[in-house]
Amino acid sequence: MVAVADIELAIGDITEQEVDVVVNAANSSLLGGGGVDGAIHRKGGPDVLGECQELRAGRYGSGLPTGQAVATTAGRLPARWVVHTVGPVWSGSEDRSELLADCHRNALAVAAELGARSIAFPAISTGVYRWPLPDAARIAVATVRGCDTSGFDVVRFVLFDRAAHAAFESALRTER
Ligand code: AR6
Numbered sequence: 001m002v003a004v005a006d007i008e009l010a011i012g013d014i015t016e017q018e019v020d021v022v023v024n025a026a027n028s029s030l031l032g033g034g035g036v037d038g039a040i041h042r043k044g045g046p047d048v049l050g051e052c053q054e055l056r057a058g059r060y061g062s063g064l065p066t067g068q069a070v071a072t073t074a075g076r077l078p079a080r081w082v083v084h085t086v087g088p089v090w091s092g093s094e095d096r097s098e099l100l101a102d103c104h105r106n107a108l109a110v111a112a113e114l115g116a117r118s119i120a121f122p123a124i125s126t127g128v129y130r131w132p133l134p135d136a137a138r139i140a141v142a143t144v145r146g147c148d149t150s151g152f153d154v155v156r157f158v159l160f161d162r163a164a165h166a167a168f169e170s171a172l173r174t175e176r
Pocket of ligand 1: 012014025026027032033034035036037038039087122123124125126128129130131158160161164
């Protein structure tokens with residue numbers, strides 16, 4: 001039995017979260033995009049992009065691989081750090097669930113290493129990357145529940161709308 005923090009759900013904009021770590025649903029370029037990524041870079045400002053550019057100039061010269069996670073400053077966001085992870089694009093012909101699970105596991109591991117006690121996740125891969133919400137919610141909840149989150153006081157999913165919130169609520173009820 002692993003030690004788990006209670007999972008919280010919220011509806012809103014992840015960039016407004018007052019937590020130690022905000023998780024970004026990035027792409028492998030780490031240089032920004034739409035959705036959560038665009039909002040984080042817009043509000044976080046040039047310091048976030050600057051650290052992403054340094055990562056691209058160094059350790060992640062070919063980009064951040066899908067499923068992995070890396071931290072930068074949160075710049076002007078209320079959070080202390082952004083942990084960027086790259087979700088898989090939904091595929092109807094190939095099961096990429098483990099990669100989506102990896103995003104959650106690796107983001108938690110990077111956050112724990114930083115000493116974070118609170119973390120907010122978006123619904124990774126459910127926007128531009130088209131992963132069906134109920135399935136993404138099931139994988140996200142089951143994965144976080146399977147991790148040791150005893151070092152965290154808060155593990156929160158921040159959902160953009162009621163449909164996403166309902167999908168996560170249902171996953172919390174059923175994924176025990
Ligand atoms: N706060 C919380 N949730 C949000 C916000 C926000 N500010 N904005 C959107 N969402 P997406 P992905 C929800 O597309 O599918 C980017 O261009 C949204 O409704 O942000 O992993 C990257 O650069 C959806 O439920 O991420 C990549 O290229 C969820 O967040 C690509 O999109 C994820 O949607 C990544 O696609």
